[in-house]
Amino acid sequence: MHRRIGKRNRERVERATVRLVERGGHGVLVPGGFILTATHCIDWSGTGGMVLGDVYPTGIETASGVKFRVGVYACDPVADIAVLGELENQECSDDADAFQGWCEQVEPVALCTSDIETGQPCPVFVYTHKHEWIAGSVTRFGALVQSSVALCAEDIESGTSGSPVVTGDGLLLGIVSNTSSHPAGASCGGMPVPYMSLPHWVLARTGLRLHE
Structure with missing residues (x-):
């Protein structure tokens, strides 16, 4: 059981963490080319427009200060978790290129799949x-x-x-x-x-x- 986090792991997580420009909050890059964040930190719609192609570009700023936009891939307003990724709109090619370049330079943070025992901190x-x-x-x-x-x-x-x-x-x-x-x-x-x-x-x- 770890009581502290090592320097290498700290630096890796820090480089993979982004700031959400419009509404505040943060997100983190994980394998697969996704950024995970809290749903309440982004703009989205649950009224049906997104399935018809409505796009909700989300501005982010990386740890190195680079800014670009990403798209919303999935939202769960109950669990409060959202998935962001590359903007696929043809009019957003600069953002897509910037996102791809950033992903190539930053190591994603792998997901922990260990079970959390009930009642055990x-x-x-x-x-x-x-x-x-x-x-x-x-x-x-x-x-x-x-x-x-x-x-x-x-x-x-x-x-x-x-x-x-x-x-x-x-x-x-x-x-x-x-x-x-x-x-x-x-x-x-x-x-x-x-x-x-x-x-x-x-x-x-x-x-x-x-x-x-």
């Missing part, structure tokens, strides 16, 4: 919007994706939504969704776990082997 590390690392823990309470995993850590402030929550091995266990102050002084809230809440087609593109 698991140590994690959160990369905040202030470019700082804070230690915390996650605890699983049940089987419902949208409310089963709680994240507790010191001083998780507004603006950290969508930021990566990783294990000591540098694997992505979740992303920050919502937090509130706890009487004990920590910030606690829900945390979507990608391998539990992402669509199967997304998980397949990340390289995970799915059960039949």
Whole structure:
């Protein structure tokens, strides 16, 4: 069990983390050419327009300061997890080229697929919007994706939504969704776990082997 995260893993996660320009919050690059973030950090529509081709370009800024736009591939407003990727609109070729170039230079953060034991706190590390690392823990309470995993850590402030929550091995266990102050002084809230809440087609593109 890791009580700290090594320098190499920290730097890898930091390079893979992006800032969402329009609405604030963050996201992180994972295998398959996807950026994971919190659904409440992006603009999208659930009224049917997206299936007919409506596009919701999302501006991001990389750790090196490069800015371009990506597209929305999937959203779950209940689990509060969204998938962003290359803009496929022909009018956005510059953004697509910039995204591809960035993906070639940055190592994605692999997903953690280890089961979280019910009722047993698991140590994690959160990369905040202030470019700082804070230690915390996650605890699983049940089987419902949208409310089963709680994240507790010191001083998780507004603006950290969508930021990566990783294990000591540098694997992505979740992303920050919502937090509130706890009487004990920590910030606690829900945390979507990608391998539990992402669509199967997304998980397949990340390289995970799915059960039949």
